[in-house]
Amino acid sequence: MSSAEPQVAATGVPTTAAAEPQVTEPQALPSVATKHIVVLGASYAGLQATHHILRHTISSLPNKASYHVTLVDPSTTWFNRIAAPRAIVSEAALPLDKVLFPIAEAFKAYPKEQFTFVQGTANALDTTTRAVTISKADGTTESISYYALVIAVGAASPSPLLGVQGSHEHSVTAIKAFREAYPNAKSIVIAGGGPAGVETAGELGQALNGSAGLFAKRPKVIKTKITLVTADKKLLPVLRPALAAKAEKLLNRVGVDVVYNTRVESTLPEFAGRIDSAGSLDSVLSATKFTLSDGTVLDADIYIPATGLSVNTKWLPRDLLDDRGRVANDKHLRVAKAGARVYAVGDVGAHGRGGAFELMQTLPVALVNIDRDLKHDATRESGNETAPKGKDNEFDNKLQESQLVPIGSKGVGAVFGWKLPSFMVWLIKGRDYMVSRSPGTVNGDAQKKPIKWTG
Numbered sequence: 296m297s298s299a300e301p302q303v304a305a306t307g308v309p310t311t312a313a314a315e316p317q318v319t320e321p322q323a324l325p326s327v328a329t330k331h332i333v334v335l336g337a338s339y340a341g342l343q344a345t346h347h348i349l350r351h352t353i354s355s356l357p358n359k360a361s362y363h364v365t366l367v368d369p370s371t372t373w374f375n376r377i378a379a380p381r382a383i384v385s386e387a388a389l390p391l392d393k394v395l396f397p398i399a400e401a402f403k404a405y406p407k408e409q410f411t412f413v414q415g416t417a418n419a420l421d422t423t424t425r426a427v428t429i430s431k432a433d434g435t436t437e438s439i440s441y442y443a444l445v446i447a448v449g450a451a452s453p454s455p456l457l458g459v460q461g462s463h464e465h466s467v468t469a470i471k472a473f474r475e476a477y478p479n480a481k482s483i484v485i486a487g488g489g490p491a492g493v494e495t496a497g498e499l500g501q502a503l504n505g506s507a508g509l510f511a512k513r514p515k516v517i518k519t520k521i522t523l524v525t526a527d528k529k530l531l532p533v534l535r536p537a538l539a540a541k542a543e544k545l546l547n548r549v550g551v552d553v554v555y556n557t558r559v560e561s562t563l564p565e566f567a568g569r570i571d572s573a574g575s576l577d578s579v580l581s582a583t584k585f586t587l588s589d590g591t592v593l594d595a596d597i598y599i600p601a602t603g604l605s606v607n608t609k610w611l612p613r614d615l616l617d618d619r620g621r622v623a624n625d626k627h628l629r630v631a632k633a634g635a636r637v638y639a640v641g642d643v644g645a646h647g648r649g650g651a652f653e654l655m656q657t658l659p660v661a662l663v664n665i666d667r668d669l670k671h672d673a674t675r676e677s678g679n680e681t682a683p684k685g686k687d688n689e690f691d692n693k694l695q696e697s698q699l700v701p702i703g704s705k706g707v708g709a710v711f712g713w714k715l716p717s718f719m720v721w722l723i724k725g726r727d728y729m730v731s732r733s734p735g736t737v738n739g740d741a742q743k744k745p746i747k748w749t750g
Contacts, residue, residue: 311700330442333427335417336607337368337398339736340641341447344665346739348445349405352500352666355745356673361558365411365427365439366402372463373398373737375653378728380494381459381478383470384502391470393730394738395463413437416461416541417448417517418610422633432462443636443669445661446611446622450604450642450649454568455579456492457601465570473597476580478503480519480533480596484585486523486559489532490700493542495601495701496523501551506703507548516661521551522595524587526558526602531707533698538707538714545702545717558588559600568598606643606728621645626689628661632662646690652697652710656690663688663748688748701725 334345345366353362375382375394382389401410415431426440447649452458477483477499485496503519522528523546529539530553543553562568567583570576583598608620615632618621622639624630624646630637640661642649646731647657664687671683699708699720706720723729735741 296435302375322440324427330363331440332362332443333363333439334364334366334445334447335427336446336448336641336739336744337370337373338368338447338449338641340449340654340658340661341366341368341445342373342398342401342737342739343742344445344447344638344640344662345402345410346742347662348665349402349410350739350742352662352669353409356554356669358573358673360408362442363409363411365412365413367415367417367427367439368398369414369416369432370459370463371398371414372396372459373401374459374463375728375730375733375736376452376458378733379452380491380498381728383456383473383495384498385474388498388502389728389730391467394733395467395678396733398737401737401739413439418612420633422612422615422637425634434441443665444633444638445665445727446630446637446639446643447641448607448643450606452491452604453600453602455576456571456599457495458604460570467474469576472576472580477519477597482520482522482595483597483599484524484559484583484593484595485522485599485601487603488523488530488553488555489601489603490698492523492525492547492599492601493530493702494699495550495599496521498548500546500551501703504550510683511548512544513547517550519550522593523551524554524557524559526556527586528556531698531700533648534696534700534707534709535714540707542700542702542707545705545707548705549703554587557591559585559602560588561586562598568600579622603622604642604649617645619645625658626663626692627687628657628690629664636672638663638665648691648694650698658686659746659748660690663747666746667748699724703727723747 334341349364353359373396378394402410415429417427418430426438429437431437451460455466456473459466485492500521502516504517507514523732530542531539552579563584564578564581566578567581570577583595585593606621608616622630622644624639624644628638628640630639638661647653660703667683693709696709697711700706701724705717706725708715708720723742
């Protein structure tokens with residue numbers, strides 16, 4: 296975290312930083328380590344890249360002891376963001392220990408001489424000196440030189456209920472407070488017609504209003520008025536109109552109304568639903584007055600902004616970003632303008648539109664090319680800067696319709712253009728929001744086998 300960001304007290308409630316951090320010299324690596332691989336972000340992509348590099352890439356290189364991997368993240372704990380819409384409902388619906396996992400614990404099997412975890416936030420990158428500046432949780436700032444760099448800082452949700460912002464403690468505090476407050480709310484407004492907004496509305500509607508009878512369109516009794524506001528003309532932009540229309544019907548069945556072609560222009564208080572500029576969580580659950588783009592004024596006991604993810608790239612040089620603010624990587628997932636052996640993986644990259652299905656296609660591309668680049672550099676003759684022999688792995692950016700969206704006990708979705716029935720969406724994702732896969736994501740079981748490329 297930078298000096299302008301809140302520090303976290305023992306209670307988990309952010310407080311304002313007291314002093315300007317001191318800058319230290321570049322990190323002192325183990326004496327045998329001459330090639331430092333830095334992974335920025337313990338996102339899904341960052342975790343998988345780190346495990347694969349440690350387990351497979353380094354083990355296949357000559358002079359293995361000369362490599363050291365450092366993973367940097369603002370939080371000590373990984374939060375399964377996909378499961379947040381259900382986790383906010385109650386401990387019974389989804390216990391927090393099913394969505395929160397200590398990061399350092401997941402890497403304890405690797406030698407200390409080979410791996411370091413740093414709690415901190417990247418705030419500057421110098422591609423000339425090949426160094427990244429980290430604002431650490433203890434208030435100091437450190438410059439870390441890198442031989443290879445993986446940018447996997449991901450994207451942030453505007454609400455701490457739906458994703459980690461800085462330390463995971465912010466989200467834990469907000470979720471526990473929300474669980475206590477929302478059953479007494481008379482009105483809830485959710486902004487955003489993407490998966491996070493639709494799933495959150497569906498989970499809360501089911502919990503508060505129940506579901507309509509067999510032939511009914513709405514529950515007989517509406518305990519809490521829930522309104523989902525979207526600036527688009529339909530829900531779920533990735534999915535076809537017929538599935539979007541079905542999503543609205545399923546939301547109606549749990550007492551959720553949808554307002555289209557309308558955006559939230561302003562809120563009172565200003566930081567409603569979010570952590571405010573002073574680092575306080577007070578606004579997350581505050582009663583809110585909204586002004587919508589059509590001039591309508593709404594009041595709600597609780598407001599949840601789910602209007603999309605913002606990529607964490609403001610600290611990067613502008614020439615490394617595209618016009619959306621994403622890292623300008625190529626179809627090989629390399630960031631050519633940043634120099635040799637620099638990669639961007641996950642939602643932070645400009646290679647596609649983001650999302651879980653795309654990540655499953657792009658992550659192997661990055662891992663294969665990282666492996667190829669490091670092996671080539673380890674064996675090439677001095678002064679020979681030619682590319683590795685053979686063909687790079689490439690991401691074929693064909694935007695096929697792929698998204699699964701649970702809505703209460705049902706859902707809508709498609710995989711690679713094939714529409715799935717509602718019960719399949721529930722079976723694959725809605726049953727437990729895939730938390731059964733979380734341990735393998737964090738501890739590296741998903742990377743037990745090396746990614747092979749025969750191109």
